[in-house]
Amino acid sequence: MSSIWGKNIRISIFGESHGKAIGVTIDGLPSGLLLDMDKIESLMKQRAPGRTPWSTPRKEDDKVDIISGMNKGYTAGTPLTGLIYSNNTKSSDYEKTKNIIRPSHADYTGHIRYKGHNIVSGGGHFSGRLTSPLVFAGAVAMQILAEKGISIEARIYSIGGIADDEINYCREFTSAQIADSNFPTVSEIKKEQMINHIMQCRENKDSAGGVIEIAVNSLPAGIGSPIFDNLESNIASILFAIPAVKGVEFGAGFDIADKKGSEANDEYEIKEGKIVTKTNNNGGILGGISNGMPVFARCAIKPTPSISAKQNSVDIDLMENAELEIKGRHDPCIVPRAIPVAKAAVALAVLDTYLSQAEI
């Protein structure tokens, strides 16, 4: 099963980059939720290309047409399907080189997996464009979470090795800490440095990667389960569904492995009548279950594989070495546009986990 996710709320994503439409069906939504279409569109716009110097100039509207499951602005409770119609496709750019597999893309693996029958134009079902319906679904999930007081925020943690400023992980991370939702960092200075790095990469026909940090605020303690259905597994399983993600960590993440227990352990104390931890190296999750502290996850985004510089590759039809020059309009750095995608993914994972503890 490739494109269905979730246990309690279930999303089914379909479509190919250059097909007539891509979309998502969300099954298991409560009825009577008033959908705030402005908020949904606002999140989708953050993902849409063509709006900033550091993204591809390719324009896509990414307007969602809800064809089922909505009744006078409210969720009907039955499957909600949103379609995003395609426009502005330039297949020709892709056609020319389609036998020469692009390094670090899914051209080769998709070809083997589907025995040459997969749709390759624009990346087909593997395209980053398929994160657009994911953002839509996540935006809906966020509205349900918001009713419970839970919010999801994210920032650019680093790009090309340039790290944003440290934050206090015992406090909630709020949008007030971010000046620019299109390039969300805490530090203005670091933002400039990151943008400079991206622009330089573009100039050099190269690309940049980075790390995104996502915070879940006000998640009550007790959400998640031991062993398999834990909050970390659920979040990781959907974050790794975002193309280009090569790592996921929580709290201190990989750095915790270098620490000693006495440094890593988050000691408890009572503060204003509530049990809190003095540090948050575990990122708000213990034994797979939220502990009431802010949840922090990070995911590593590899540099955009599509670079304009000449690369070595292979022609899979001729089965011989070949050189490749990728034309087309590509993001020198996908990290800023991946921010709403990561938020959407985490929102869906948190909601699905939360729902597994719903009671009759």
Add this chain to the structure above:
Amino acid sequence: MSSIWGKNIRISIFGESHGKAIGVTIDGLPSGLLLDMDKIESLMKQRAPGRTPWSTPRKEDDKVDIISGMNKGYTAGTPLTGLIYSNNTKSSDYEKTKNIIRPSHADYTGHIRYKGHNIVSGGGHFSGRLTSPLVFAGAVAMQILAEKGISIEARIYSIGGIADDEINYCREFTSAQIADSNFPTVSEIKKEQMINHIMQCRENKDSAGGVIEIAVNSLPAGIGSPIFDNLESNIASILFAIPAVKGVEFGAGFDIADKKGSEANDEYEIKEGKIVTKTNNNGGILGGISNGMPVFARCAIKPTPSISAKQNSVDIDLMENAELEIKGRHDPCIVPRAIPVAKAAVALAVLDTYLSQAEI
């Protein structure tokens, strides 16, 4: 749903650390597989405590009693259930402090999650002991993979910041590269340094964390799917089910985020008539699908939360600050014993993903 995992092969883990027995039911196994009990026991022994100076002196046999699904040594095809009976439990050590929640353990989150009804003795269902049935299930999975020529290996990548030697990620990682299966590293020198670090931690009533690297050898290209049912999501979802794992990465992992596209991209070439990559920064997985190169995953293991040093905490019955001194017999470093667990987890994920592409 907490303790069932898998789509094509399904494992259901049950039991508590100090209960009568813990176990696992494996559903979806092919019939007629001759179970090599020696291999299974050998892997389980690597996880069992009490055998090395760097593990807890607590002895557990971890013998599996297969009560169903096996017919004269072969899998019957119907659910295979293995029980591991408990012995050598010292509940009293735990009882004394059970109101004082242990930092970085699941005491508090389990208490909230289950409204005080969870079993706390020995960690209950949250105990690391529950990885024992996981190793059994993984050992069975490995035998099915072995019939396809696929093997799983793992090594200690680092402990306490001391890294093992670099290896060539374009080559398979085999057991021949490891001298000591109880403490698998490439370098003898680094091994000694790591063990010294652990021993020092123990002396200081402290503990050490580390990183495990897992390799999947000879996995054919084409295993996995785009979007949700991708190989990385599947592996990550089960690796995060191992207690103490706080991060999972593939290939260059988080380091890839600092690279440029020109450095990160794995260029293709034809070698001995086969398509290979010149580097393996993507860890053998592109677009969620194996590309025929060795698959490399790493997971970060936090230092054992149970340390003998005095810690600050909270008494949840009295709801007041309290000090905690953890008695009992604990591993100063869980990383070596987590090696077979990580291998088992990856084996199950690879098998489940592989099976999703089975054909009629």
Add this chain to the structure above:
Amino acid sequence: MSSIWGKNIRISIFGESHGKAIGVTIDGLPSGLLLDMDKIESLMKQRAPGRTPWSTPRKEDDKVDIISGMNKGYTAGTPLTGLIYSNNTKSSDYEKTKNIIRPSHADYTGHIRYKGHNIVSGGGHFSGRLTSPLVFAGAVAMQILAEKGISIEARIYSIGGIADDEINYCREFTSAQIADSNFPTVSEIKKEQMINHIMQCRENKDSAGGVIEIAVNSLPAGIGSPIFDNLESNIASILFAIPAVKGVEFGAGFDIADKKGSEANDEYEIKEGKIVTKTNNNGGILGGISNGMPVFARCAIKPTPSISAKQNSVDIDLMENAELEIKGRHDPCIVPRAIPVAKAAVALAVLDTYLSQAEI
């Protein structure tokens, strides 16, 4: 989860009767299957209304627009989504009486289930029109089965108590035994009697029910599993998803309960080197697994709830008794149009069960 079905092949149905479009996403299809669109359309036409005197005069094209998952006529292997756009909706007929709940329809239960937010026009997501995407998915499943030599046939077993002729359940039931695919019976005489009954019901502002019998031909022995994932459970679970189905049985079905063991048991014998049974009271399924004999299932279809005669009901807004006269264009008997739906449902169940035994 309401509208996703399947374990190995998964279908997600969405839409409402009078919405912009209804559709289905089929996930888990093999790549490289050449879709025979003529066969698909032919099956869908059998379900479409407006073609025969015994169906509603309402015309619906039921043309499927495949918007993803198809590459030059072949399945791409990624999710296949088919949309069926709406036309010829007459919401006004429904609007007038929408507070008065229609007996034996889902008006009341849908209202309670979705707290008044469900879409009621045309039956919304509960409409029989939603079986149209099911037929599409089933038609695709039939093509995969056909490649294995397995075919699905069905006939009208009875309407209004008028039974079609007995057939030999030890033989395959083939289309050669049916003269009229729009009204498939073995007996021409019984067909006339059944049609007369339907026409009389229509004249009396009434409606008729019936029983459909479905045969699965050439299914090899060994398909299915003991306990839960058995072939009978899988077929029944999807047959009951067809609106109006109130019973499902296999082989001799409910009649077997009246027999003695000596009458009911299907004795074995060897015939032409093959193990066969002398009778087929078990409908080709033993212990939930196919035994190589033709599989026979039957489902009971209740008479169309929409009748023109005046009925007693309740106004749920005023919470008082009310009378109801249903206008609009309704089938006096849905059984003939339900034939392709039942075939599609059984095809999907058989394929999904078959796939669970696929091997790597």
Add this chain to the structure above:
Amino acid sequence: MSSIWGKNIRISIFGESHGKAIGVTIDGLPSGLLLDMDKIESLMKQRAPGRTPWSTPRKEDDKVDIISGMNKGYTAGTPLTGLIYSNNTKSSDYEKTKNIIRPSHADYTGHIRYKGHNIVSGGGHFSGRLTSPLVFAGAVAMQILAEKGISIEARIYSIGGIADDEINYCREFTSAQIADSNFPTVSEIKKEQMINHIMQCRENKDSAGGVIEIAVNSLPAGIGSPIFDNLESNIASILFAIPAVKGVEFGAGFDIADKKGSEANDEYEIKEGKIVTKTNNNGGILGGISNGMPVFARCAIKPTPSISAKQNSVDIDLMENAELEIKGRHDPCIVPRAIPVAKAAVALAVLDTYLSQAEI
């Protein structure tokens, strides 16, 4: 996947008839449920053999040993595993004839399905004995339902064509209507006739089948979903998991197919301020969702396939016709002992469906 069932509460059944133990793991239970072991044992006793003249004299204790998930009598919330150890097995009876496949049993289909590796002694995983853990799981489900005021009752609807008295389907069916829980009928006279029929069958080395009727009382309106996850599909999918069930119907069931719409439709009226139906031909379910009327399901149980009379069959090793005389101790009629199994199955289906509508 053969032996795991459920979406919100999940049961995993394992074991073989003559193995060391059979059992079930129940995952997804709420914590803090006080298990009434007397009620559980009482239901299991109704299934246990050896207590009445119409059941096999074979004695089985069917005592459940709960090895996990229970804390001081309360559910812990983590997986609850119950084991039932085997005793009193007489494998020798089975061994002699094991190459000669028993008609209407799963010997042949199991042999093909598992390529000869399945365990055949006592029926292995196909044995009716595997319904014992199902009853245990159902008994736990009933206790959760009981807290919501929902109860499950069942009666023998018919045996060998002898039908129990008609009841009023608009009223709840309660235990007060039944005199003998070991042979639950409304009519004492019909009970005697049914028992006479069974005794006569036994004398003639034959067996009898029958129909069980299950009622769900006080289920609120609104439980279930349209299309696939409807209450009828969920109940049917688990009822067909009971060996020997060949048909499932709701309300008027197959009889509704013979009716006209004007006869079949359940008209609404307001009674004591509540919306009720005047008849209950739909068995309390419309559009797959409960309508607040009592839910009625029936399942057809085929006559015990094991009869002492000589039968024709095939020796699958020699691949030649053979005669078979089944020795051993068998039930002349399994229907009375299947009553608690059917109740357990329905309880699990209702609970699982109910839980899918739980809210956060």
